[in-house]
Amino acid sequence: MLEVHGLYCERDERILFKDLSFSIAPGKALQIQGSNGSGKTTLLRILCGLNSDFSGEILWQEKPVKQVRSEFCSDVFYLGHAPAINRTLSPRENLRWFSASQGKTGNIDISTALDELGLAGYDDVPCFMMSAGQQRRVSLARMKLTSARLWVMDEPFTALDKRGVSEVEQLLSDFVNAGGSLILTTHHPLQIACDIDVINLDSRVQESAP
Amino acid sequence: MNTDMNKASSELGLLSVMGATVRREMLLAFRNPGDVINPLMFFVIAVTLFPLSVGTDENFLSAIAPGVIWVTALLAVMLSMDSLFRADFEDGNLEQLLMSPQPLYFLLLAKIFSHWLVACLPIILLAPVLASMLFMSPEGMLPLVLSLLLGTPVLTLLGGIGMALTVGLSRSGLLLAVLILPLYVPVLVFGTGVVQAAINGTAFSGLLALLAALFALAVSLSPLAISAALKISIN
Numbered sequence: 001m002l003e004v005h006g007l008y009c010e011r012d013e014r015i016l017f018k019d020l021s022f023s024i025a026p027g028k029a030l031q032i033q034g035s036n037g038s039g040k041t042t043l044l045r046i047l048c049g050l051n052s053d054f055s056g057e058i059l060w061q062e063k064p065v066k067q068v069r070s071e072f073c074s075d076v077f078y079l080g081h082a083p084a085i086n087r088t089l090s091p092r093e094n095l096r097w098f099s100a101s102q103g104k105t106g107n108i109d110i111s112t113a114l115d116e117l118g119l120a121g122y123d124d125v126p127c128f129m130m131s132a133g134q135q136r137r138v139s140l141a142r143m144k145l146t147s148a149r150l151w152v153m154d155e156p157f158t159a160l161d162k163r164g165v166s167e168v169e170q171l172l173s174d175f176v177n178a179g180g181s182l183i184l185t186t187h188h189p190l191q192i193a194c195d196i197d198v199i200n201l202d203s204r205v206q207e208s209a210p
Numbered sequence: 211m212n213t214d215m216n217k218a219s220s221e222l223g224l225l226s227v228m229g230a231t232v233r234r235e236m237l238l239a240f241r242n243p244g245d246v247i248n249p250l251m252f253f254v255i256a257v258t259l260f261p262l263s264v265g266t267d268e269n270f271l272s273a274i275a276p277g278v279i280w281v282t283a284l285l286a287v288m289l290s291m292d293s294l295f296r297a298d299f300e301d302g303n304l305e306q307l308l309m310s311p312q313p314l315y316f317l318l319l320a321k322i323f324s325h326w327l328v329a330c331l332p333i334i335l336l337a338p339v340l341a342s343m344l345f346m347s348p349e350g351m352l353p354l355v356l357s358l359l360l361g362t363p364v365l366t367l368l369g370g371i372g373m374a375l376t377v378g379l380s381r382s383g384l385l386l387a388v389l390i391l392p393l394y395v396p397v398l399v400f401g402t403g404v405v406q407a408a409i410n411g412t413a414f415s416g417l418l419a420l421l422a423a424l425f426a427l428a429v430s431l432s433p434l435a436i437s438a439a440l441k442i443s444i445n
Binding site: 049053070073074078081084085086088089093097098100101102 | 226227230231233234237238241242297298300301302303305306307308309310311312313317441444445
């Protein structure tokens with residue numbers, strides 16, 4: 001589905017990765033590992049087209065991403081470092097705009113999505129009154145509303161409690177086992193029951209160092 | 211799985227997406243009334259200071275009234291621009307906006323239209339009141355409102371370009387002014403020109419048409435410039 005060939009990126013005269021090639025197929029998960037500052041977030045942003053300081057080729061369904069940008073965007077769900085939650089709006093209002101901006105809504109309504117993320121009864125509470133973990137759950141509730149086939153997630157478990165982590169892991173493995181593709185970064189030892197590959201950005205740089 | 215999902219999901223038209231964006235921005239303005247009140251208060255205070263400083267001579271005030279109203283309206287619009295992308299940039303919603311499968315052009319147009327409703331429309335409604343405070347002759351009132359109705363959207367759209375370029379910088383106030391004030395000059399010249407011509411009793415429809423041309427140009431081109439600038443800023 002998504003193929004990456006010979007990706008090279010440097011920042012502040014430091015090579016983050018070079019000659020990075022991988023691909024991801026339906027029903028597969030890919031975990032990007034690496035220490036802080038190794039370029040995990042940069043890599044995910046490059047994949048999503050939010051960062052263009054790179055050379056190399058990114059193909060979506062065998063076509064360059066730039067040519068099929070709108071199809072790519074409707075098939076990709078990106079969960080970034082920032083939760084993308086406006087603090088003055090309530091979870092319902094935040095998610096309503098998200099589903100509208102997706103152009104098509106998933107087959108589940110917003111209250112159900114919030115219930116499933118353990119936020120029943122918080123639909124109309126302004127987000128600034130919620131804890132960081134609850135805000136993260138609001139952000140994650142978008143998983144339920146998107147119909148994208150590739151999920152790109154940057155540290156999805158930040159600020160979640162233990163139960164939240166295992167619930168989200170369950171959602172992720174359900175998604176992958178149903179034929180979705182997942183690319184994520186996390187420092188947390190993943191326990192998801194699906195086909196998962198690992199790319200370690202640290203070891204790659206060491207290998208390529210002279 | 212995907213075909214099932216697509217069947218169950220409903221497609222939303224472009225208009226309803228734009229509607230949802232306007233609705234969200236209105237809601238935000240309602241929750242943060244400062245975004246509406248600050249530019250309006252600036253406008254009122256700045257105009258009120260003129261009679262206090264230059265004296266209350268009726269002839270003099272009525273002569274400078276069109277310029278005073280237009281310049282302060284322009285500065286108020288510029289002051290209001292800061293809130294356009296700032297919050298979205300900070301909380302990550304800007305990334306979601308750029309990742310949306312909907313055409314960015316129309317999403318940005320909806321966002322800017324909402325900003326204009328919130329920040330500029332109150333100024334336009336109050337302008338005749340302040341103009342009569344400055345003894346502006348009644349023939350100028352309608353042209354003043356018309357010129358502001360055509361001119362402030364151009365100011366908002368051009369300001370959007372500057373804001374999109376500087377949203378990544380923490381303190382962009384002065385830079386924004388330096389970037390976009392030169393672009394504001396033609397709008398100001400034609401805008402005050404319309405009102406002056408109306409007061410002098412000459413035809414002003416030509417100048418109004420020029421303003422309308424600027425408006426058409428800004429509506430069609432600046433969302434493209436804004437989306438390009440946002441992509442650079444978010445890099």
